[in-house]
Amino acid sequence: MRNKNHIERHYTKWGYFFIIPFVVVFLAFNFWPLASTLYYAFCDLKHAGNTHPDFLPSIGKPLFKNFTEVLKAKYFHSALKNSFFFFLASTIPEWLLAFWLAAMMTDRRMRIKGRFIWKTAFFFPKLIAGTALAGSLLIQFISIVANGTGYSVAAFAMNGFGITADDMKFFTSVQFIIIVVSIFMHFGITFIYAVAGITGIPVETFEAAEIDGATRTSIFFRITLPCIKPMLFFITVVSVVDGIGMYDLPSYFGSFDTTRSNLTLMMYMQNQAFQGSYAYDKASAISLIILGIYIILAVIIYFILLRDKDEIQLKKLIRQERRELKKGI
């Protein structure tokens, strides 16, 4: 046994060796920029191409000047509101649809055919050009459809039912189109990952549940979802990162106007940093606020999905028993 341990130890150095490239590149291109962004947020750094930050207290200004300026701005409030609105309004329907379809398609008793074709079709918008061109195409298409249905429903509603044209306004607005298109763009990814996760569960588990007479809903909530927890975590993170950081789709509607209906946090950040006044310092402050939002969401996701409650309870029990043993001695 000692010998085997010795051999294992001989190989462990390869573990360190193999992660060197990752760690080096991560430190240089992810960590260092993040750290400098943190520093710039407390500096005065304006004008295009300027690389000489002045630390705010050293030029006699309050330390949190950038943050207070950002938090006061009307644009920031709209951006924050829009980002969360877009994220929630697109993720919730997308998830319901994607998980429902994934559960149906992987159901053993139904034997849905052509899963490959469905997967390809759903993934198509992302596949064909990512968000770049497929997005603009979908926007064109959906705005035509939305306008058409909007008008016909409005005309229909004029006859009574108490619906006015104003109620239908949302369905022809820029916001609605952004939401629908982002559902279309993102739906395929969630679907593919969900199917991959569900097919990874051993068939015996489902068989046992069926024999015990479990209904489809209870199988889904009691077996499928708990079994794909790691995958669910992955899907959630992808959704959050893409949702809060949404940038491409809303920016097709041009720079935001006075109504600020398509302004997101990333767009606001980009607008501050690389247009007009080139206020890198303010943009850094916005970046840090976005980072804060990510961290809060990440903690929530972690506690809901990844933390193993049973394991923690087990550890607690073991600790208790040990304490009692010590007392006994």
Place this chain on the structure above:
Amino acid sequence: MSTNELTLTAEKKRTIALKITTYVVSILLAMLILSPFILMLYQTFGEEIKMVNGAGDNRYLEIKPRDHIITWKEFKGLFSEGDFIGFKNSMIVTCISTFLNIYFSAITAYAITAYEWKLRAAFEKFIIVAMMVPATVSTIGFVQMCYKYHLINNLIMLIIPALATPMTVFFMRMYLKATFSRDIVESARIDGAGEFRIFNQIILPLMKPAIATQTIFCFVASWSNEWVPRIILIEGESRTLPIMGSYQGSQLLMAIPPLILYLFLSKYIVEGIALGSVKA
């Protein structure tokens, strides 16, 4: 006995109803998703855009359906020179960065799975944390770095950072957790294979499904990346396809490489993770 039969048929009825609903929903969704692309193909091949001389010096664009099948010359006319420069740049960036991303993510995931080094658990936690902080947050620092070291317009700044992508590492690790068996590695060691060779010749082929899945996602993400290129690629010569090129030509060029890649890799991604857990 009869009640048993009754419940059986009720169950069957429900299954069939669900089956039909699923098919209908899928077909409707697929049609809704695919129709804009058919429209795009029609616009590219079936419609003609012409400059028309109007009254006085006014000129305007006229769009009308073609009366004949598109000719080679017209087809060539869809593309501008910028499209091909952008295509070349995009190809270089995307291919190299995807390769780096996949290979080094796989090797990092393998290092976490196969060796019992001291900081292993901490490193895995670190990957999970890093995964939730996307690189877009540190854009300002990144761009300032580019200014400082005169790397604006340099494609390297789009390629090298892809090497460290925590998201891919997490996915690979998830897959390896389910498939990895120490016995294979140990028997290879007894046969005298070096650690590096074991990874390249034994582990990498085993990870095919995970690699295929992630290759497609990374390729598409890098291929259509607009955020960083728009900021750091200012000169026309160094621009990538998403941020330059004519309207119709670049649409076609954008669509082709991911489609070809998908055709090659799709047979592996289908049941990506499934292969893993069955063995374990």
